[in-house]
Amino acid sequence: MNPDLAQERRRATFDPEQVTSLLYRGPENVRKRRYLQNAAIQDQVLRGSKPWAFQSRIEQYETALQMYIYMMNKLDEMGVTDPLERMYYQEAGAPHYYNPMALHTGMFIPSIEKQGTKEQKERWLPMARSLQLIGTYAQTEMGHGTFIRGLETTATYDPSSQEFVLNSPTVTSMKFWPGGLGKTSNCCLVMAQLITHGKKRGIHLFFVQIRDLKTHRHMPGVESGDIGPKFGFNSNDNGYLKLSNVRIPRENMLMRYSKVLEDGTYVPPTNQRIGYGTMVFVRAHIVTNSARGLSKACVIAIRYSAVRRQTEVSPGGPEAQIIDYQTQQYKLFPLLATAYAMYFTGRYAEDYYEQIASEIEAGNLESLNQLHAVCAGLKAFSTWACTAGIETCRLCCGGHGYSHASGIPKLYTYYTPGCTYEGENNVMMLQVARFLMKIYPDIKRGGPIHEFVQYLGADLTQKSCMTEEVALGCLLKAFQHRAARLLSDAAARIENLVRSGKSRQEAWDASTVALTWAAKAYCHTFVVRTFSQIVSDAAVDKSTKDVLTALCKLYAIDGIIENLGEFIEDGFFSPHQVSFLKNKLADLLAEIRPNAVALVDAFDYPDKTLDSCLGRYDGQVYPALYEYAKNSPFNEQEVLDSYHKFIKPAQTEQSQRAPMARL
Numbered sequence: 001m002n003p004d005l006a007q008e009r010r011r012a013t014f015d016p017e018q019v020t021s022l023l024y025r026g027p028e029n030v031r032k033r034r035y036l037q038n039a040a041i042q043d044q045v046l047r048g049s050k051p052w053a054f055q056s057r058i059e060q061y062e063t064a065l066q067m068y069i070y071m072m073n074k075l076d077e078m079g080v081t082d083p084l085e086r087m088y089y090q091e092a093g094a095p096h097y098y099n100p101m102a103l104h105t106g107m108f109i110p111s112i113e114k115q116g117t118k119e120q121k122e123r124w125l126p127m128a129r130s131l132q133l134i135g136t137y138a139q140t141e142m143g144h145g146t147f148i149r150g151l152e153t154t155a156t157y158d159p160s161s162q163e164f165v166l167n168s169p170t171v172t173s174m175k176f177w178p179g180g181l182g183k184t185s186n187c188c189l190v191m192a193q194l195i196t197h198g199k200k201r202g203i204h205l206f207f208v209q210i211r212d213l214k215t216h217r218h219m220p221g222v223e224s225g226d227i228g229p230k231f232g233f234n235s236n237d238n239g240y241l242k243l244s245n246v247r248i249p250r251e252n253m254l255m256r257y258s259k260v261l262e263d264g265t266y267v268p269p270t271n272q273r274i275g276y277g278t279m280v281f282v283r284a285h286i287v288t289n290s291a292r293g294l295s296k297a298c299v300i301a302i303r304y305s306a307v308r309r310q311t312e313v314s315p316g317g318p319e320a321q322i323i324d325y326q327t328q329q330y331k332l333f334p335l336l337a338t339a340y341a342m343y344f345t346g347r348y349a350e351d352y353y354e355q356i357a358s359e360i361e362a363g364n365l366e367s368l369n370q371l372h373a374v375c376a377g378l379k380a381f382s383t384w385a386c387t388a389g390i391e392t393c394r395l396c397c398g399g400h401g402y403s404h405a406s407g408i409p410k411l412y413t414y415y416t417p418g419c420t421y422e423g424e425n426n427v428m429m430l431q432v433a434r435f436l437m438k439i440y441p442d443i444k445r446g447g448p449i450h451e452f453v454q455y456l457g458a459d460l461t462q463k464s465c466m467t468e469e470v471a472l473g474c475l476l477k478a479f480q481h482r483a484a485r486l487l488s489d490a491a492a493r494i495e496n497l498v499r500s501g502k503s504r505q506e507a508w509d510a511s512t513v514a515l516t517w518a519a520k521a522y523c524h525t526f527v528v529r530t531f532s533q534i535v536s537d538a539a540v541d542k543s544t545k546d547v548l549t550a551l552c553k554l555y556a557i558d559g560i561i562e563n564l565g566e567f568i569e570d571g572f573f574s575p576h577q578v579s580f581l582k583n584k585l586a587d588l589l590a591e592i593r594p595n596a597v598a599l600v601d602a603f604d605y606p607d608k609t610l611d612s613c614l615g616r617y618d619g620q621v622y623p624a625l626y627e628y629a630k631n632s633p634f635n636e637q638e639v640l641d642s643y644h645k646f647i648k649p650a651q652t653e654q655s656q657r658a659p660m661a662r663l
């Protein structure tokens with residue numbers, strides 16, 4: 001054990017186990033998670049032969065397939081059915097490979113479960129669970145990802161054969177990006193424009209078999225393939241798909257909410273957007289997933305910062321641990337606080353999703369819009385925080401952060417597409433703004449509105465209650481005030497533009513930056529509120545609560561300092577109050593310092609899930625870096641063939657021109 005890390009753990013003022021328990025919803029879940037992760041870590045089959053970064057793309061894909069299929073069988077044998085528990089096992093078994101069948105379990109099966117009829121579920125789900133059917137969610141096209149009403153793939157109903165005929169009529173209509181579509185899947189859910197009786201009926205999901213179930217060769221009229229190497233996700237065959245007069249039976253349209261009858265009569269759903277449900281479901285889960293990404297980067301960067309020493313602070317004295325530099329703390333501790341904030345918010349989003357989803361199941365669609373706004377907004381807010389935070393953690397590791405040995409570049413490429421997939425973040429923020437603007441008249445009137453948004457109607461002339469003590473309640477009020485004011489600003493801007501003669505749509509289009517500011521501020525407030533609520537309700541001892549409260553305050557204060565203009569432009573905070581906040585920020589960095597390592601230990605990631613030479617629990621960073629480097633295929637031979645092929649001839653040629661000087 002590295003002595004600095006051992007010392008850090010001794011200095012902690014709280015028991016990390018209590019925090020672990022809070023993060024994973026109780027000791028029983030912590031026990032199960034550990035049991036599953038240990039089982040995966042100890043499994044010889046999952047050991048892997050060489051680090052992923054030294055493998056070719058095909059090797060990465062094959063290793064991922066082999067490991068995930070092995071793990072699915074193991075989990076079935078162990079009787080583990082809960083998706084979260086399955087994920088924990090997989091996270092420890094194959095942390096470095098993105099599952100080529102992730103979309104099969106994550107979107108294909110859930111879409112059938114949520115949007116299929118009873119018969120469809122009975123027909124497809126058993127086959128999907130036994131991997132006879134391997135599916136994906138094929139919505140995005142080369143020409144359209146965001147604007148899904150503009151998708152070009154058509155599904156035209158032919159009443160004479162009672163079939164849909166699917167076509168990709170243009171190059172841009174080709175499905176492009178779906179995970180596992182290229183080579184792995186033999187079927188998919190295709191989002192296509194339904195046409196019956198010659199009329200367009202909007203986009204709907206269709207079950208389409210794309211490969212023969214025995215030979216895995218393409219079905220007639222189907223062309224598909226891998227889209228090539230990407231920024232990350234390279235063990236996944238994100239694919240393209242072109243459909244030419246592909247016929248599928250009428251029963252293959254997912255018909256739980258909308259139907260096409262035998263004669264082609266279209267029965268629309270109660271709400272056109274109910275078919276977007278799978279996206280809402282995934283967005284709710286992306287929040288915790290972002291917390292996972294950011295927290296892993298924090299574990300790596302904070303442990304490494306405790307081990308790494310650089311620069312004599314006094315001449316001839318010992319070099320300081322880099323974690324002792326206030327600037328390093330200022331980069332890392334707010335991110336640590338953000339990771340906690342996102343964990344708690346993700347938990348909240350998942351619970352809220354479950355609550356509203358069951359209301360929707362029961363036929364009550366009243367909260368659909370609000371659920372959509374919450375999930376879209378938190379998805380965007382959390383993925384932005386995660387991706388920016390991971391990059392800061394990488395920079396905090398200096399040169400070694402740039403190596404795959406650190407594990408951080410992999411985290412970055414794995415998490416940064418979260419800003420794009422499942423709804424591009426800016427577009428998602430505009431959906432939040434659309435929701436807020438729609439209820440704004442009710443907010444102003446003081447009409448019956450959800451508690452999430454009640455504060456948005458508050459009196460904007462009020463000033464901050466902040467004193468030198470910097471209470472959490474005052475911090476939350478500041479976020480509420482800023483969100484209410486930015487929303488009011490955006491609304492006023494739109495009204496002014498309308499008064500000046502623009503149409504509502506033109507006024508909206510000319511105000512999207514202001515609307516996005518308001519939506520982000522709303523999401524930020526949501527996170528501060530959830531974090532402070534969970535901390536104040538947490539059943540933990542006083543020392544643990546103190547540490548969590550410090551983190552929560554740091555999250556809020558850092559959020560204010562980083563966006564200071566928005567909190568002071570209307571004079572809400574006085575200059576005096578801003579100086580309280582700045583002082584408190586520095587105090588909090590010092591307060592959190594002795595607990596930083598224990599706070600990352602509390603995330604409870606076994607070394608294997610981090611896959612990092614820098615983030616090891618034992619802090620043996622330098623021997624690990626040396627071992628990692630030795631693994632490089634460059635080092636398999638003392639002299640590479642390329643020396644004989646290129647360097648030696650070049651030297652010979654040069655030396656003929658100019659004889660070599662004596663060394």
Ligand SMILES: CCCCCCCCCCCCCCCCCCCCCCCCCC(=O)SCCNC(=O)CCNC(=O)[C@H](O)C(C)(C)COP(=O)(O)OP(=O)(O)OC[C@H]1O[C@@H](n2cnc3c(N)ncnc32)[C@H](O)[C@@H]1OP(=O)(O)O
Pocket residue numbers: 083084087102103105106107137139140145146147148149179273274276277279280281282285286289368369372420421422423424427431434435438
């Ligand atoms: C895989 C694992 C998953 C695991 C899951 C969990 C497992 C569970 C177990 C746990 C295990 C843990 C594992 C962790 C994994 C985490 C995941 C990470 C991996 C992810 C892998 C990567 C996958 C990536 C996959 C993909 O990427 S798949 C493609 C995603 N593609 C998009 O996301 C398109 C965006 N675009 C749009 O969503 C629309 O286009 C658009 C902009 C809204 C406009 O929509 P439009 O129809 O034009 O609507 P408007 O006119 O704007 O509005 C008109 C009206 O509709 C309303 N309304 C719009 N929406 C909606 C909506 N939803 N719902 C309701 N209403 C809506 C709007 O409020 C308005 O109401 P009103 O105001 O009128 O009352």
Ligand SMILES: Cc1cc2nc3c(=O)[nH]c(=O)nc-3n(C[C@H](O)[C@H](O)[C@H](O)COP(=O)(O)OP(=O)(O)OC[C@H]3O[C@@H](n4cnc5c(N)ncnc54)[C@H](O)[C@@H]3O)c2cc1C
Pocket residue numbers: 103136137138139140143144145146147176177178179233238417420421422423424425426427430
């Ligand atoms: C790793 C990865 C995996 C994916 N997996 C799948 C999958 O399994 N299945 C699937 O169907 N898709 C998948 N996708 C596709 C993904 O869902 C889309 O890329 C995403 O929805 C964004 O759409 P787009 O690419 O059309 O972006 P665009 O909409 O072209 O975005 C480009 C820019 O335009 C801006 N913009 C676009 N529209 C607006 C607007 N209305 N207002 C303001 N700004 C706007 C955006 O903010 C962005 O800055 C995946 C993508 C990636 C990267």
